[in-house]
């Protein structure tokens with residue numbers, strides 16, 4: 001988790017609206033603007049359905065954006081690109097999924113699953129190099145070379161996620177979107193996978209967008225956190241700052257849902273419910289910087305109130 005201030009991604013006014021039925025539009029992502037710095041882990045949290053996965057998928061261009069821009073190292077990912085330019089982006093940006101079993105082809109040996117990207121991008125010259133590269137990747141993620149000839153069903157959930165990580169790493173990416181990568185795993189295995197991701201980040205200078213629905217594990221892995229509610233970011237801050245100074249009532253509600261290790265605190269803790277009707281409606285809320293690096297969706301009047309709450 002070494003964070004620079006150099007931007008790897010600039011997401012500007014990103015929108016993803018889905019047509020649902022004839023007259024209904026789902027605004028899954030509705031105007032997101034934020035940067036992701038080189039070498040950091042940016043945690044994106046919010047409850048199910050708020051648009052986290054759609055954000056990840058739109059950034060990586062699995063979907064074309066309805067509106068807005070994604071700049072990767074200054075280049076517009078969503079601009080008109082020819083095939084070879086798209087291939088270059090596809091290699092630099094990889095994705096790890098929540099359910100590694102569903103994302104691995106059950107009829108493909110681990111060797112071929114991991115080597116798929118190597119083949120597509122022409123990164124190995126012959127079978128021998130291909131095999132060696134896959135074996136090295138298996139070792140990098142804590143598996144061993146004998147695993148290369150097995151099928152996904154022969155592995156545990158944690159091992160399958162390691163295979164998913166090896167597949168993403170094969171093409172030597174700069175940026176990985178991890179979409180709830182540990183939510184489907186046993187609690188005992190979750191920390192192992194997160195620790196592996198942190199180790200790989202240190203060793204390979206990776207940048208992560210780490211998507212999760214609760215704030216507990218995200219705090220541990222993220223440098224900065226964005227809190228998402230119905231397609232919009234409501235708060236964004238350094239991880240420590242967000243826990244010290246949660247200002248938006250929705251962030252406070254998410255935080256109040258995390259069980260805490262301190263028994264005294266835990267006994268007195270109350271779950272805060274978020275009531276979206278509690279906001280000032282005298283003007284449209286905007287994403288405003290309340291102190292350097294700490295952003296909140298609010299009106300000017302609310303901003304003054306939040307300032308008084310700052311610790």
Ligand SMILES: Nc1ncnc2c1ncn2[C@@H]1O[C@H](COP(=O)(O)OP(=O)(O)OP(=O)(O)O)[C@@H](O)[C@H]1O
Pocket residue numbers: 018019020026027028046047048049050051052053054055213
């Ligand atoms: N391809 C699609 N077509 C139509 N609607 C979609 C599509 N993908 C997502 N949605 C809708 O967009 C909204 C956001 O979904 P999304 O999966 O991004 O949320 P999420 O925060 O990642 O939730 P979860 O944690 O459950 O995956 C939801 O209302 C969902 O039903």
